Amino acid sequence: MKHVAVLMGGWSSEREVSLNSGNACAGALESVGYRVTRVDVDRNVSATLGALRPDVAFNALHGPYGEDGTIQGILEVLGIPYTHSGVLSSALAMNKQMAKIVMSAAGIPVPTGMTVDRRGAAKAHVFEPPYVLKPIAEGSSYGVFIVPVGANAPPMELSSPDWAYGETLLAEKFVHGRELTCAVMGDRALDVIDIRAADGGWYDYHAKYSKGGSIHILPAELKGNIYQRIQQLSLMAHKALGCRGVSRADLRYDDRPGGTGELVVLEVNTQPGMTATSLVPELAAHAGMSFGELVRWMVEDASCGR
Secondary structure (H helix, E strand, O other): OOEEEEEEEOOOOOHHHHHHHHHHHHHHHHHOOOEEEEEEEOOOHHHHHHHHOOOEEEEOOOOOOOOOOHHHHHHHHHOOOEOOOOHHHHHHHHOHHHHHHHHHHOOOOOOOEEEEEHHHHHHOOOOOOOEEEEEOOOOOOOOOEEEOOOOOOOOHHHHOOOOOOOOEEEEEEOOOOEEEEEEEEOOEEEEEEEEEEOOOOOOOHHHHHOOOOEEEEOOOOOOHHHHHHHHHHHHHHHHHOOOOOEEEEEEEEOOOOOOOOOEEEEEEEOOOOOOOOOHHHHHHHHOOOOHHHHHHHHHHHOEOOO
16 A cells, blocks of 8 residues: 655645645545555754654645655655646746746747736836736736726736735736636646636635635637647646656637637646645546546656656
8 A cells, every 4th residue: 555645734824725625635545555654844854854754745735845846856756756736847847937938939829928026016007008028937926916907007916015926927818708727637637627716806815715716617618729829838848858658738718709710828826726626626626537546647647857
């Protein structure tokens, strides 16, 4: 019986999401026959894992230190096989601007944008609205602002002394239209979900993690050639960034009457959520794979040198 250490929690802003993901995955792994140890990760994680010596580390961490190559490097040093992407691809995908450069070089369409200093972005519009401001290396929509048409000034939160999401932001021209997502497992793109916030707003933290906060249309109602193009772009992005295991690409598609028809990849998540409201388990279920089968596949796919 394999001993799996499920790494969760940590100290990033996504701690609570990670605990939800980790506990869900740990329960599912126990149900399919693995010996499981839940590890609430702290800065002594190397010593903890060195003492446990699990056969596999299931990485259910989100955000900095868990998703940016840091924990992956520790696991490489300890020689413990782990799930999801490796050191380089994790670090690359976590840095949204660097990921965009690599994806664009691979022929993947990405939004027009640039990196900006937080304080400068707080003083004056960096683009004519509408545009988006987001931290360079955060997830779960923390610190993300959509600056609407007609906004007189940038978001006042950018000037707050309590700002906790870094001094470098990514500014992008807003792409109208649908919020779409597609997961990749190994070398296979799954189906496409059209995500709509239940309150008619955008897909923020509340829409992502509150029960009933969003409406998922699966499969997305798109023309066949567009649907296949989204799957193709998601797999291209997974490969361009060097991802392993499971990843999830987020995209925008402007199919409004009179719209631009623009289809872009926003980012790739190397540690997608695994909670009750998460998208990857829903996509796997649509492909005929139970939650237990999904996490078993991830454990059996685990390795070092990813």
